Amino acid sequence: MAGDSPGAGTAKKDDRNGTVTYNGVPIDSDHIAFLLDKSSMMQAVLEKKGVSKDQAARDELHRVLGLLDDKITFNVFNYHTEVEAMEKRPVRLSAHTRSKAFDFAAARCNGRAKDIWQVLEMVVADPTLDTVYLLSSGEPDVGLYVHWNRVTRYLADLNRFHKVVVHAVAYSDSQWYREQLQKIAEVTGGHFEWQQ
Secondary structure, eight states: OTTOOTTTTOOSOOTTTSSOEETTEEOOOSEEEEEEEOBGGGGSEETTTTEEHHHHHHHHHHHHHHHSOTTOEEEEEEESSSEEESSSSOEEOOHHHHHHHHHHHTOOOOBSSOOHHHHHHHHHTOTTOOEEEEEESSSOOSSSOOSHHHHHHHHHHHHTTTOOEEEEEEEOSOHHHHHHHHHHHHHTTOOEEEEO
């Protein structure tokens, strides 16, 4: 963002490395979006946490938004075969918007499949965002572009005009699924983490 310094006001510290992290990925911007997988695969148990992947995703969002301060501008997107945004435009983090994000993230996992391209295309094209945290249970299932090679090709092309960093987090023990998400992060210079 012109005139904005990345990470300005990302605030209180996470106990891991002195900065706030989301599933191990540093929050290094103040104009961010969280993309939450709401496909049926998110109902499976995340082994190390002992809760559903969806519950683990909501718990992590709750933890992170509790650590960030009000200099953050953010939005939350729930996606499966359709995409829903918490707000039409990103909003300033406040007690009200934090609570609204928690309620929004609590939506049930309604979709059988997930369309990662659709949510990425929508979010990357938003000129008010510069960093995206994509959380997924695995590779894209449906959509205009499904396989990582096509998703990354078109994401790189779209991103020539927007310069958005996409960090990816896989809630999966499948190496194949993890590799798909890692490629998506790498094409934008983002970080990749996984939980099992």
